Amino acid sequence: MSDALTPAPRLHLNVNILHSGFIPSAWRLPDADPQAFIDVQHYVRVAQIAEAAKLDAVFLADNASIVEQIDFRPITALEPTVLLACVAAATSRIGLIATASTSYNEPYNIARRFATLDHxxxxxAGWNVVTTADPGSARNFGLEGTPDHGQRYARAGEFTEVVKALWDSWEDDAVIGxxxxxxxxxxxxxxxxxxRGPHFKVQGPLNLPRTPQGYPVLVQAGGSGDGRDLAARHAEAVFSASQSLDESQAYRQDLHARAAAYGRGPQAIKVLPGLATIIGATEAEALRRRDQLIDMIPWSYSLNRLAGTLGIAPDRLRLDDRLPEDIALPAGGNGNHTFFKATLALAKRHGHSVRELIRALSGGGGHRVIVGTPEQVADDIERWFRAGAADGFNLMPDALPDGLQAFTEGVVPILQQRGLFRREYEGTTLREHLGLARPAGRHSAQARAIAA
Structure with missing residues (x-):
């Protein structure tokens, strides 16, 4: 059957550019550049590889403090929207998703920054809406402690409403010229x-016109009840962390049900679980690559990182014992729910010792890891996609850029042959890549007709 007769594929693939790669030791590989985390050309190269393979978008995480163990691993250092503006100049189609916190920004600045990136x-452009829970960030912004979970999400909800209103403060045809x-x-x-609201007083309007997409794609990542509710109200794509197919199916069903309660349709939100990949020509080669990378990670680093995810002291972890039984949500529920739950679920499902859990996570922080050949990776992606567990994946290659090249050269052609993934871009905007409609402005004739 010709491509012209093949239904448009629905699988979506982003790549999360985690500086040198998902695995903490990736910067130690012979061909890796330890300075890549602050080299714009590194990010441009990864984005160009992703664009050549017709991936939907590149994604950048962000932190407002140093949260990594900098004696061993590179950190998220460059500000995402500035960096992605440079990437935009070196690419033409790939989507550009940046993280910005609602906890330590103001709506007007964020609305302007992302509208500029979209223009x-x-x-x-896409905005990954996050709240920020780490104490270091709070101290960097003059606070003694982190606001509690409910307060952060209440602020985030109002923040997002204000940003959307600012993006809609110009009608599409306001510029006459x-x-x-x-x-x-x-x-x-x-x-x-x-x-005028509990958290913000913003007069507006924004000082630049409505953007090519109407407004940037709204992305969110959160596994708590408050996080899911924020996503159900506003998100158009969600980056999730699920260790099993049934867990991801349940998450996606819950999110769609919450969205329906806000009057949104079943296709309003794309669910994209994180997926770390370690790929080899044979399964044995992939396993050797995993072992090489893990063996370059100090056990002290991995123990500290796992303890941080679980919100416990590192001395409570014994490499050859299972996790303690009495682990509760970090900071009395004021920590990171998503990775805590994913990590605990993986450990309990397989009965892992701490040593086995660290290897299963490949030194990572809670996302699912698959090790194998391109065919095995493609099989796994297809199984989750066809089972309704995911609309696609937020990819995290083991090392960058070569881990992404292994995926685009090995896995993508298989997905294309199976009719699951595009061979060419069908549009020019991130909304078109994701199959999302361009939102009508709230002051447009269409919006007034709907309201009437």
């Missing part, structure tokens, strides 16, 4: 938002 990229009549902008189509 300069021709409609490829009529040289003959001397009319540049129709002021009647640029409206203040006059927001």
């Amino acid at each position: 300069v990229s021709g409609g490829r 009529d040289k003959q009549a001397g009319r540049f902008i129709d002021p009647g189509k640029v409206q203040p938002i006059a927001h």
